[in-house]
Amino acid sequence: MxxxxxxxxxxxxxxxxxxxxxxxxxxxxxxxxxxxxxGGKIRTTELAGRRFDVGAEAYLTRRPEVTALLAELGIADVTHPTKARSTVRAGGVTRHIPGGHVMGVPARAAAVADLLTPEGLALVAAEPDLPPLTLDGDQALGPLLRSRFGDELPERLVDPLLGGVYAGSVDGLGLRATLPAIADALDAGATSLTEAAARCLPTPTGQPVFGTLRSGLGxxxxxxxxxxxxxxxxxxxxxxxxxxxxxxxxxxxxxxxxxxxxxxxxxxxxxxxxxxxxxxxxxxxxxxxxxxxxxxEVASMAVVALALPEGTELPGTSGVLLGAGERRLGGGPFAVKAFTFSASKWAHLGGETVIVRGSVGRFGDPGALKADDDELVRLVRADLVELTGVTAPPVDAVVTRWGGGLPQxxxxxxxxxxxxxxxxxxxxxxxxxxxxxxxxxxxxxxxxxxxxxxxxxxxxxxxxxx
CATH class of the missing domain: 3.50.50.60 (FAD/NAD(P)-binding domain)
Incomplete structure (x- = not known):
């Protein structure tokens, strides 16, 4: 055969x-x-003498496929993230990402109170009282969310979260493929997005949500x-x-x-x-x-991995996500859509050098991807300075580009x-x-x-x- x-x-x-x-x-x-x-989008390379993932960096443990496959292969060097919390840049301010939501769709308005203006929060709070929502086939996610919650919630939370997964805009993604649990809850009788989120919030188990391999996913x-x-x-x-x-x-x-x-x-x-x-x-x-x-359709992106000198102080969070509408102090767009503070997020990456990775690229908006590698590193470092105050020059940097690699x-x-x-x-x-x-x-x-x-x-x- x-x-x-x-x-x-x-x-x-x-x-x-x-x-x-x-x-x-x-x-x-x-x-x-x-x-x-x-390996495709899995790529483990060497950064400052250490193995480091510059493609996919983790897997979702709530799905069984990776855990079962690792057990079958006898691979046992699994590790999980630290307790460092993730953040989002919302309205020009970096804030902790709250709980109580499904990819940004809140089960109650109070869950997202810290991210929104009073006006934006009022729209979210009023969503359960809008006319009952029924699905006719599939719908574009962005317009649906905007019609129910206004603009702030999708722009400040949902778009950064989904952008980190698909490198796409909330307005170009579909509900059933990206938020299938929400769609299923609506099909089962939920009359609002808030009720749908409340129905499908995962039950806390105390178990880690993500896993990776100390030796790299390679x-x-x-x-x-x-x-x-x-x-x-x-x-x-x-x-x-x-x-x-x-x-x-x-x-x-x-x-x-x-x-x-x-x-x-x-x-x-x-x-x-x-x-x-x-x-x-x-x-x-x-x-x-x-x-x-x-x-x-597909999106292109790049990962810029930086090894900063030993002793460089990061914010203490696991990273920061940015929506497409966030702007630098000078009014221009950020080059990155996210930073992962790998040295804080993964205990096995702490130590001699302080590793950070910046993700660049959104669907339909090449932006900083048009720059060559040296300029891209410069742009990412400038964003890091503005978002964290970290100015230390890297001792090593690796740029990995994924041309047309992310399906929308x-x-x-x-x-x-x-x-x-x-x-x-x-x-x-x-x-x-x-x-x-x-x-x-x-x-x-x-x-x-x-x-x-x-x-x-x-x-x-x-x-x-x-």
Missing amino acids: RVAVVGGGIAGLAAAHRLRALLGPTAEITVVEQSDRL SLVDRLAESATLRLGVPVREVTKTATGWRLTLGANAAAHQPPDPVLAVDAVVLAVPAAAARKLLDGVVPAAAAAYGRV YGPGHPALVAEIERAVAAEPGLAVAGASLHGVGIPACIATGDTAARRVAAHLARHRTG
Whole structure:
């Protein structure tokens, strides 16, 4: 049995790992990745002589996928954030992010009192008394929130929170994909957003919400990679269905850049690639899925990691989020959308140097991303000075760019994904996975890889017995 997994991000590697477990040691499982490295949005690099994550830095522990996979692999160096609280820049002032909300939608007005003006708070307090809210399909999140709460709540809390996840604006994201629990509560009879939030507030368990690995999340990537044969630096130009399976045409268009084996014949394929690549590869195979992938928009961003001198004093919080409307003292926009004070947030990163990471980039607004790396470091340092007063020059800096790497979950995204999966399901031996589908976090991506592997394995089992 021969299976190709196209894409060496966390979804593709999770698929390869599950395929190995399901198909056994004799199966030929090949991961084909066009770049020269695995991991996708997981990247552990060296900063001032220490391993540090410059892509995804943590996973949500309330979902079981990562915890179960780490246990399966015998990886035990899990750690959790410190008790340092997170903050948000709201109305020109940095304040603690309150509890009692679901991604910024409050279960009661008092929860967000410190973030809003009296006028803004009055609008939030009045929301339960507005005409009952009923959903007709999906809705754009920003306009819905503004119609119920006014502008301050979405701009000062919801937008910074969602911007940290999707690098997108609250006005361009869809309710059902980004706040599914709120949508479900409304479908179940809640008549206001406030009531919906109150219904789906998570029950406090005392357990950490996030986890990571002391050795860096790249350690998970390395272990998963052991499940397959790897072909790095090899783009897939075309996927074609054959009488007996599938054929992958590999390599760049130029003859001089062809790999030694430009054709890979397999029994099944898992596509775990970004939306644009999936659209291209599926165009001649599953046109309906290709067209749906073509409607997924993407955002670009960068992470600027700074190692500051030992003894540099940070604010004592885990970081700060900024809404798109926040402005510097001079009136211009901030370059960053968030700072993570990694040395404060993660105990294992304390010590010799003080590590900070700034996140840059929002959907539709390249802003500081147009600067070269040196200028981007300068801009991020200037924001750090204004937000924290920290002026210490870094002893090391790493800039990591993610061009078009973050899919935007716009209105109608769940229906779009259903369209993709329905079209792909009609092609035996083909499956899709990745962040464009059911969530951008590590657990969600692993879940799509696992599901794709099980679909392919079931097809191969039927084909073999038949």
